[in-house]
Amino acid sequence: MPELPEVETVKETLTQLIKGKEIKEVTITWPKIIKRPDDQEAFRTLIHGQTIHEITRRGKFLKFHLDDLVLVSHLRMEGRYEMSDGQEADKHTHVRFLFTDGTELRYRDVRKFGTMHLFEKGTEETALPLAQLGPEPLTPDFTPEVLKRAFEKTTRNVKAVLLDQKAVAGLGNIYVDEALFKAGIRPNAKASTLHHEELVRLHQTIVETLQEAVDKGGSSVRSYVNSKGDMGMFQLHLYVYGRQGEECRNCMTPIEKLVVAGRGTHFCLDASQKNKC
Ligand SMILES: [Zn+2]
Numbered sequence: 001m002p003e004l005p006e007v008e009t010v011k012e013t014l015t016q017l018i019k020g021k022e023i024k025e026v027t028i029t030w031p032k033i034i035k036r037p038d039d040q041e042a043f044r045t046l047i048h049g050q051t052i053h054e055i056t057r058r059g060k061f062l063k064f065h066l067d068d069l070v071l072v073s074h075l076r077m078e079g080r081y082e083m084s085d086g087q088e089a090d091k092h093t094h095v096r097f098l099f100t101d102g103t104e105l106r107y108r109d110v111r112k113f114g115t116m117h118l119f120e121k122g123t124e125e126t127a128l129p130l131a132q133l134g135p136e137p138l139t140p141d142f143t144p145e146v147l148k149r150a151f152e153k154t155t156r157n158v159k160a161v162l163l164d165q166k167a168v169a170g171l172g173n174i175y176v177d178e179a180l181f182k183a184g185i186r187p188n189a190k191a192s193t194l195h196h197e198e199l200v201r202l203h204q205t206i207v208e209t210l211q212e213a214v215d216k217g218g219s220s221v222r223s224y225v226n227s228k229g230d231m232g233m234f235q236l237h238l239y240v241y242g243r244q245g246e247e248c249r250n251c252m253t254p255i256e257k258l259v260v261a262g263r264g265t266h267f268c269l270d271a272s273q274k275n276k277c
Pocket of ligand 1: 250252
């Protein structure tokens with residue numbers, strides 16, 4: 001699933017590809033992707049003739065800023081935007097945006113879990129799905145205090161809290177595992193048991209890990225590529241994610257994999273026993 005760094009990279013490439021284009025027509029072949037309005041004909045009518053002025057990111061969501069509307073798009077597992085190459089769209093293409101200049105943006109999604117919500121400009125942040133998101137981790141809004149407040153009153157483990165987007169937006173399985181490893185915190189530790197120093201360290205490793213991944217174009221694990229078809233490079237810099245059985249880069253202990261918060265979770269046992277390996 002694309003996480004903050006991958007969605008940020010998609011945002012950047014989409015901006016280069018479609019900023020300033022006017023939407024002539026939208027074709028929808030899998031209406032369940034359109035969540036708001038719930039009538040796909042209304043969606044098509046509203047978006048007709050709108051120009052794409054800017055694309056931004058909020059958590060793992062893309063925001064397409066149109067004339068007086070905002071399209072909020074979540075890629076979920078396998079969603080991907082790409083420009084038409086002139087070939088006929090395949091069966092995994094579910095939404096097509098035809099522009100007045102003759103070019104076409106295609107939304108492909110093998111798993112069909114992606115979502116699109118259309119809002120009047122200015123109302124999107126106070127409605128679901130964006131209203132439930134915690135602060136952006138790469139802004140001053142995200143502080144150790146934010147983590148403290150999210151962690152102190154829950155019985156859940158730290159990984160579950162970091163995944164649910166309410167404490168902080170944009171993290172998924174890859175970057176939670178990486179940030180916890182670098183902070184020397186076990187993913188299955190009870191969130192409420194973390195000490196102040198651990199919270200400060202975790203805040204720092206979340207910010208550093210995400211920023212480094214953004215700088216490297218995200219992680220190309222599974223099928224992730226940006227909207228120009230380019231791979232990210234951060235997968236070469238992962239310490240634990242996807243490295244089960246391989247030696248820890250710090251202490252040579254084999255990386256463990258187990259299920260935490262319902263997700264495959266990677267960590268160095270040595271790191272979490274000694275608080276650093
Ligand atoms: Zn280690």
